[in-house]
Amino acid sequence: MSEQFSVNRELFDDVMVPNYAPSAVIPVRGQGSRVWDQQDKEYVDLAGGIAVNCLGHCHPALVGAIQEQSEKIWHLSNVMTNEPALRLAKKLVDNTFAEKVYFANSGAESNEAALKLARRWAIDVHGSDKTQIIAFNQGFHGRTFFTVTVGGQAAYSDGFGPKPGDIVHAEYNNLDSVKALISDKTCAIMIEPLQGEGGIVSPTDEFIKGVRQLCDEHNALLIFDEVQTGAGRLGSLYAYMDLGVTPDILTTAKGLGGGFPIGAMLTTTDIAKHLKIGTHGSTYGGNPLACAVSEAVIDVINTPKVLNGVKAKAKIFADGLQAINTKYNVFKEIRGKGLLIGAVLNDEYQGKAKDFLVAAMSEGVMTLVAGASIVRFAPSLIIPDEDITEGLARFEKAIAKITA
Numbered sequence: 261m262s263e264q265f266s267v268n269r270e271l272f273d274d275v276m277v278p279n280y281a282p283s284a285v286i287p288v289r290g291q292g293s294r295v296w297d298q299q300d301k302e303y304v305d306l307a308g309g310i311a312v313n314c315l316g317h318c319h320p321a322l323v324g325a326i327q328e329q330s331e332k333i334w335h336l337s338n339v340m341t342n343e344p345a346l347r348l349a350k351k352l353v354d355n356t357f358a359e360k361v362y363f364a365n366s367g368a369e370s371n372e373a374a375l376k377l378a379r380r381w382a383i384d385v386h387g388s389d390k391t392q393i394i395a396f397n398q399g400f401h402g403r404t405f406f407t408v409t410v411g412g413q414a415a416y417s418d419g420f421g422p423k424p425g426d427i428v429h430a431e432y433n434n435l436d437s438v439k440a441l442i443s444d445k446t447c448a449i450m451i452e453p454l455q456g457e458g459g460i461v462s463p464t465d466e467f468i469k470g471v472r473q474l475c476d477e478h479n480a481l482l483i484f485d486e487v488q489t490g491a492g493r494l495g496s497l498y499a500y501m502d503l504g505v506t507p508d509i510l511t512t513a514k515g516l517g518g519g520f521p522i523g524a525m526l527t528t529t530d531i532a533k534h535l536k537i538g539t540h541g542s543t544y545g546g547n548p549l550a551c552a553v554s555e556a557v558i559d560v561i562n563t564p565k566v567l568n569g570v571k572a573k574a575k576i577f578a579d580g581l582q583a584i585n586t587k588y589n590v591f592k593e594i595r596g597k598g599l600l601i602g603a604v605l606n607d608e609y610q611g612k613a614k615d616f617l618v619a620a621m622s623e624g625v626m627t628l629v630a631g632a633s634i635v636r637f638a639p640s641l642i643i644p645d646e647d648i649t650e651g652l653a654r655f656e657k658a659i660a661k662i663t664a
């Protein structure tokens with residue numbers, strides 16, 4: 261049946277709430293790391309749906325998993341449990357520090373659960389005034405009112421009336437700024453083990469270990485938001501594994517579903533027991549379709565082949581970006597870890613990351629930004645090496661135009 265109206269970018273402005281500003285292009289299909297739009301123009305996808313499509317588009321294992329599950333059962337709610345959710349939870353428990361799993365539908369919801377659990381744990385175990393949450397400037401944890409307030413950009417939480425309270429912000433990679441805030445009234449520190457939206461900032465070894473130690477000294481929980489860094493993106497199943505620091509609660513989403521919405525909060529039995537029956541929940545959390553896809557994601561990515569591949573591909577990226585920079589001198593730094601890469605624009609191009617993204621799009625390559633002055637790349641973890649080369653060649657053409 262053909263519609264009686266045109267499905268195009270203008271329709272977005274007609275019928276959608278104006279909180280997004282999507283690009284003019286509407287992609288209609290994808291395969292691996294290539295995507296085609298309504299006009300059949302092809303793009304190399306170096307954006308991965310903002311670090312979500314960890315196995316590219318339409319990976320056969322994920323297509324197979326969703327097809328198989330779609331003919332069995334789609335939804336039950338948490339009045340009953342289901343086999344995919346139980347299998348996925350067992351896989352997450354077997355492969356991480358965690359002993360218990362709570363399923364949600366997004367990163368924000370996973371973080372909301374983590375924050376509520378931390379508060380409940382602290383109040384139950386230590387008393388009603390242990391409620392302070394420490395987070396970090398430029399941190400990002402989602403858009404629910406609790407998570408966006410914990411996030412480190414007040415502009416995102418301003419203008420909605422009274423905010424959730426007892427949330428303070430320290431400076432990332434500045435342990436003294438954490439020391440200045442922490443006390444026995446601190447219930448938790450929420451931190452990304454590499455700041456994503458905030459500009460692809462890695463923690464120093466001393467800082468991240470110091471944060472763990474401060475939590476221990478003050479009986480506070482350490483919550484790692486691995487929504488962006490998790491599911492193999494940095495070259496280990498979860499970033500904490502490479503840092504030598506184990507959190508008390510970890511949240512994961514984005515890549516966990518490889519493009520199907522799912523999130524999870526992982527923790528220990530001792531902490532989990534404070535979310536008693538009825539204290540928290542979600543109709544869709546642990547949905548069988550989502551969990552079946554996610555099981556397939558974990559099976560594929562949690563292998564030395566894929567995780568070592570991430571490190572090898574990261575090197576191809578870094579070398580390629582350096583080579584571009586030698587010619588055009590547009591970046592002052594290329595940073596990040598694994599396949600979460602930030603190219604920081606030099607002083608001449610401050611505030612212009614969006615221009616690079618738009619120019620890249622017209623050359624047939626999808627990229628991201630992280631703030632106004634960093635071009636970000638978060639491609640499939642199994643992107644073919646030749647797609648990296650081709651994607652960067654197209655990106656170079658975009659840079660040539662910008663700098664001309």
Ligand SMILES: Cc1ncc(COP(=O)(O)O)c(C=O)c1O
Nearest residue numbers: 366367368400401402456487488
């Ligand atoms: C570190 C981090 N936490 C949480 C979120 C929010 O996830 P979602 O958009 O799925 O709610 C994001 C999204 O970018 C993120 O990068």
